[in-house]
Amino acid sequence: MERTDIGPRYFGGKLGYNHAVLLAGPQRWLVVSGHEARDAEGAIAHPGDVCGQLRLTFQRLDETLREADFALRDIVQLRLFTTDIAAVTAHYDVVTDVxxxxxxxxxxxxxxxxxxxxxxxxxxxxALAAR
Incomplete structure (x- = not known):
């Protein structure tokens, strides 16, 4: 698969996102439904803690990707929904670090x-992942 990143945007020296990702010849696609910060019993973890919820949500997303023989690096589109955009943007380094x-x-x-x-x-x- 050939990949071209279009219009990358950086935050604090780290890539925040691309305006577009051009793929030529992907062999496999994985469409991943919304993931959230649930603990082993299925309850929402880290109540009121956006950093904790972001980290655990990415961990759960990574687990799903691995189950399908993908990895976080294979994600070509990511959609983050929040009920508190100010809190997420204030802690966006959690996202960029992951x-x-x-x-x-x-x-x-x-x-x-x-x-x-x-x-x-x-x-x-x-997320949408491709390989």
Missing amino acids: LDAAGCRPASLLAEVAALSDPGMLVEIE
């Missing part, structure tokens, strides 16, 4: 919504 460590350079969206499926959720992340 993406940087994984070599992940997605096209992405960050949007504030009125509510998510569980009142304790501050963040939900969905």
Whole structure:
């Protein structure tokens, strides 16, 4: 697969996102539904803690990707939904650190919504991966 990053944007020296990602010849695609910060019993973890929820949500996303023989670096599109965009943008280094460590350079969206499926959720992340 050949990949071309288009219009990269950096935050604090780390890639925040690309305006677009051009792929030529991907063999496999994985469409990943919204993930959230749930503990082993299925309850929302880290109530009121956007950093904790971001970290655990990325961990859960990574687990799903690995189950399908993908990795975070294979994500080409990422959508982050939050009920508190000010809190997420204030701690966006959590996102850029995870993406940087994984070599992940997605096209992405960050949007504030009125509510998510569980009142304790501050963040939900969905993704599209390709190899």
